[in-house]
Amino acid sequence: MSTIKEQNYNKGFDIELWKKLLRFAKPYKRNLILIGVMMIILASVDVIFPMLTKYAIDNFIVPQQLEGLKIFVLWYILLIICQSIFVWIFIEQAAKVEVGICYDIRKLGFKRLQELSFSYFDRTQIGWIMARMTSDTQRLGDTISWGIVDLVWGTAMMIIVSCVMLFMNFKLALIALIVIPFLAIVSSYFQKKILKAFRKVRKTNSRITGSFNEGIMGAKTTKTLVREEKNLEEFSEIAGKMYRSSVRAAIFSSLYLPVAITLGSIGTAMVLWRGGEGVILGNLSYGALVAFITFTIQFFEPVRELARIFAELQSAQASAERIISMIETEPDIKDDSEIVKVYGDVFSPHKENWANMKGNITFNNVSFAYNEGEKVLEKFDLNVKSGETIALVGETGSGKSTIVNLACRFYEPTKGEILIDGVDYRKRSLLWLHSNLGYVLQTPHLFSGTIKENILYGRLGATDEEVIRACKLVNAHNFIMKMKGGYHSQVGEGGGRLSTGEKQLISFARAILADPKIFVLDEATSSVDTETEMLIQKAIEKVLMGRTSFIIAHRLSTIRLADRILVISKGKVVEEGNHYQLIKRRGYYYRLYTNQFMDEQESMMLHKSS
Numbered sequence: 001m002s003t004i005k006e007q008n009y010n011k012g013f014d015i016e017l018w019k020k021l022l023r024f025a026k027p028y029k030r031n032l033i034l035i036g037v038m039m040i041i042l043a044s045v046d047v048i049f050p051m052l053t054k055y056a057i058d059n060f061i062v063p064q065q066l067e068g069l070k071i072f073v074l075w076y077i078l079l080i081i082c083q084s085i086f087v088w089i090f091i092e093q094a095a096k097v098e099v100g101i102c103y104d105i106r107k108l109g110f111k112r113l114q115e116l117s118f119s120y121f122d123r124t125q126i127g128w129i130m131a132r133m134t135s136d137t138q139r140l141g142d143t144i145s146w147g148i149v150d151l152v153w154g155t156a157m158m159i160i161v162s163c164v165m166l167f168m169n170f171k172l173a174l175i176a177l178i179v180i181p182f183l184a185i186v187s188s189y190f191q192k193k194i195l196k197a198f199r200k201v202r203k204t205n206s207r208i209t210g211s212f213n214e215g216i217m218g219a220k221t222t223k224t225l226v227r228e229e230k231n232l233e234e235f236s237e238i239a240g241k242m243y244r245s246s247v248r249a250a251i252f253s254s255l256y257l258p259v260a261i262t263l264g265s266i267g268t269a270m271v272l273w274r275g276g277e278g279v280i281l282g283n284l285s286y287g288a289l290v291a292f293i294t295f296t297i298q299f300f301e302p303v304r305e306l307a308r309i310f311a312e313l314q315s316a317q318a319s320a321e322r323i324i325s326m327i328e329t330e331p332d333i334k335d336d337s338e339i340v341k342v343y344g345d346v347f348s349p350h351k352e353n354w355a356n357m358k359g360n361i362t363f364n365n366v367s368f369a370y371n372e373g374e375k376v377l378e379k380f381d382l383n384v385k386s387g388e389t390i391a392l393v394g395e396t397g398s399g400k401s402t403i404v405n406l407a408c409r410f411y412e413p414t415k416g417e418i419l420i421d422g423v424d425y426r427k428r429s430l431l432w433l434h435s436n437l438g439y440v441l442q443t444p445h446l447f448s449g450t451i452k453e454n455i456l457y458g459r460l461g462a463t464d465e466e467v468i469r470a471c472k473l474v475n476a477h478n479f480i481m482k483m484k485g486g487y488h489s490q491v492g493e494g495g496g497r498l499s500t501g502e503k504q505l506i507s508f509a510r511a512i513l514a515d516p517k518i519f520v521l522d523e524a525t526s527s528v529d530t531e532t533e534m535l536i537q538k539a540i541e542k543v544l545m546g547r548t549s550f551i552i553a554h555r556l557s558t559i560r561l562a563d564r565i566l567v568i569s570k571g572k573v574v575e576e577g578n579h580y581q582l583i584k585r586r587g588y589y590y591r592l593y594t595n596q597f598m599d600e601q602e603s604m605m606l607h608k609s610s
């Protein structure tokens with residue numbers, strides 16, 4: 001299986017990508033503006049505090065003046081209350097933006113995943129998709145909201161503090177700011193290193209998600225193959241990579257902070273030295289010196305923050321690239337724009353669009369390959385009349401599922417055409433075909449929820465009576481009633497609480513309720529008990545009635561029901577006819593039949609009659 005590999009994202013700032021991302025931020029424009037305003041106000045308030053301290057020292061403490069101090073303290077407290085209110089507002093707004101953006105991206109991603117064709121899932125690992133929808137989305141929502149908070153605050157703070165310092169004492173301000181270029185260089189160096197290590201962490205993240213997924217989905221197989229230790233070994237290798245990259249990132253992070261603090265402290269020390277001289281010589285007030293020292297400390301915090309934010313923005317860019325690449329993937333199979341204009345897309349179903357299908361299906365000179373150069377079907381012709389039941393038999397890998405997948409338009413022919421009721425199906429909407437299609441898989445999938453909810457997926461508006469009638473028709477009613485909760489019993493994730501036979505019966509009831517014109521059954525190979533086998537057989541007979549049907553058949557009893565059996569070998573129909581005709585011919589089907597289906601007794605009976 002060719003897969004979309006974890007790419008290396010080493011790009012610098014990609015303006016086009018961020019423009020696309022602004023689309024996600026657009027619905028939150030008002031919140032973001034409010035956050036911006038709050039952060040500018042907060043940065044200003046942060047700068048006012050040292051000014052107040054300066055005022056208090058110069059006007060109350062140094063002159064030992066108590067009058068007015070109480071009023072001053074009241075103002076101070078009032079400012080702290082205002083600051084707390086602003087902090088509350090910005091945290092609330094930023095959190096709203098964060099969850100809102102995550103919600104929007106996930107919804108859009110999920111919608112796109114619903115639209116994408118089978119071919120996308122053939123070449124994309126589930127782990128890759130899961131990582132996109134979870135951690136990458138979270139990172140993006142987080143960076144857009146909190147990144148903007150820190151960016152606006154940091155920038156405003158730096159501008160305001162440096163202006164105030166320069167205004168207060170130009171020379172001392174220059175002395176304080178002299179370490180800035182060094183701090184910027186050091187910050188940029190460390191952030192690059194930290195980012196590189198984090199990129200590695202996230203690159204392995206998709207693989208870890210994939211391993212979790214496989215570990216959970218394949219838990220039973222792992223146990224039966226006694227692969228626990230081997231799986232753990234493989235998982236430990238990937239997790240070990242993540243561990244090593246995480247440790248590397250942690251080492252750089254832990255080194256960066258003391259270096260940045262030391263540099264910042266050098267700035268502060270220089271201010272203390274030159275400013276102290278100024279105080280002694282009488283050029284600077286005590287209050288101004290204390291305010292200056294606070295400003296220098298205040299100034300270095302946003303410098304460090306900005307370095308971190310730029311690194312985070314860069315790493316969020318990698319998340320954004322991955323998410324956008326998924327959201328922008330166009331489905332290989334989609335309605336042509338003219339059809340969308342008339343009928344709307346698959347999410348706005350247009351009822352008339354799906355009425356009136358007869359169910360005649362014609363393959364005209366169809367060639368198909370999953371991957372370039374590996375033809376599965378070549379110049380394949382088939383004509384299926386409305387209401388006809390076609391059984392497809394043949395050895396594994398012969399192309400049976402491919403024929404059905406093409407008929408269902410899960411894939412489209414590479415060459416040639418498939419006509420439904422005489423019209424190339426690419427000229428009709430996907431919804432028209434799919435809403436007239438019933439498909440029961442070998443291991444039918446049920447969604448978490450009750451039995452009734454699962455049957456209702458066939459036709460959401462169906463009444464309770466219709467659901468029960470459908471279940472009775474396919475002999476599912478009795479086993480459902482035997483369950484404690486009846487129709488309200490929970491089926492568990494993927495229908496895990498039911499047996500395969502029961503899941504099949506429920507899928508048949510669902511298909512009966514949907515009343516499709518075309519029905520596809522990929523018959524289960526696993527054997528069920530004779531009683532269930534009989535129930536399933538009867539159910540199949542009921543479902544097939546009046547529909548064009550394709551059955552990938554494994555049971556002789558089902559094959560016998562077919563109007564026509566197609567024996568497929570290497571993508572070609574090698575024999576065709578009903579069961580008895582094909583047995584008489586003593587060809588490929590006969591051999592397949594004697595090898596695969598016939599028990600000894602039947603074999604003897606056939607020998608006798610021939």
Ligand SMILES: Nc1ncnc2c1ncn2[C@@H]1O[C@H](COP(=O)(O)OP(=O)(O)OP(=O)(O)O)[C@@H](O)[C@H]1O
Pocket residue numbers: 122370371376394395396397398399400401402403
């Ligand atoms: N999604 C896919 N991507 C690439 N190749 C595929 C894909 N699905 C099937 N093939 C290949 O196409 C060929 C036909 O496969 P197909 O599934 O149609 O066979 P089949 O007769 O239904 O087999 P089975 O009875 O085992 O289900 C095989 O060689 C298979 O490896």
